[in-house]
Amino acid sequence: MIKQEEMLFTGGSGLLGSELKKIFPNASYPSSKEFNVTDYPGLEKYMESKAFKLLFHGAAFTSPPLVEKDPAKAIEVNISGTANIVKLCSKHGLKLVYVSTDYVFKGDKGNYKEDDPVFPVNKYAWSKLGGECAARMYDNSIIIRTTFGPSIFPYEKAFSDQWTSRESVGVIAGMIAKLIVKDATGVFHVCGKRKTVFEYAKGLDNKKDIKKISIKDMNFKIPRDTSLDCKKYKKLIERIEK
Ligand SMILES: NC(=O)c1ccc[n+]([C@@H]2O[C@H](COP(=O)([O-])OP(=O)(O)OC[C@H]3O[C@@H](n4cnc5c(N)ncnc54)[C@H](OP(=O)(O)O)[C@@H]3O)[C@@H](O)[C@H]2O)c1
Secondary structure (H helix, E strand, O other), rough: OHHHHHHHEOOOOOOHHOOOOOOOEEOOOOOOOOOOOOOOOOOOOHHHHOOOEEEEEEEOOHHHHHHHHOOOHOOOOOOOHHHHHHHHHHOOOOOOEEEEEHHHHOEOOOOOOOOOOOOOOOOHHHHHHHHHHHHHHHOOEEEEOOEEOOOOOOOOEEEEOOOOOOOOOOHHHHHHHHHHHHOEEHHHHHHOEEHHHHHHHHOOOOOOOOOEEEEHHOOOOOOOOOOEEEEEHHHHHHHHHO
């Protein structure tokens, strides 16, 4: 079992990283200045005289509309940055946990399993899949495909025609925490039940007045149904907790 002190997290200031910090308070969470994933020599320097065993890579350029406007930055952070992280893990013998997205799937069928074919429909998802490619080349790794949001739904409108397995970030962080300390490798879907984004938003706070909106109203492509099958994750956790 890996100890908290042996864990290094990227993306510690982000939505998911902030929740993981509550679960693993004694792990290391360098800022993006101290540990900029696009600066490989800087990453090496940070590793000097440190003895980590696991690197959780949650840092990314995460806004799909901003990635559409600035794909070069997404290539730099999400693809090259993840490749740097994989090289670092390989050199220092660290286990890698890479956080990917349900958006790697085309979204035309839903209930996707880990080995279903991937085909992103927007540039953010292509960049996350680029990161997956690097992570897949490193055997001592876990790739987590997931989807989450803040515990309070941040918008006044929610898609009633987009299907998802999204859960609030606290729920997903708890599920991820159980997985990363285990002796597992490979791809895992970590998620909740299939529902529309509107149902998800109402599930967070039924009293909140949320209007319905369509994915067709957006000026960038949003996959229709990227709900995930997370039986593989559940089976592993059930087996371990027995
Ligand atoms: N939110 C979702 O619905 C969702 C769904 C599926 C997968 N994911 C994935 O889950 C992970 C976490 O997402 P999130 O929503 O928690 O992210 P977030 O809140 O947008 O935070 C992004 C994090 O990445 C860091 N970062 C950005 N560029 C960096 C760089 N060059 N070097 C080092 N750190 C850098 C940021 O640091 P600064 O604050 O210093 O900029 C921040 O800590 C991401 O990999 C994302 O792709 C998210």
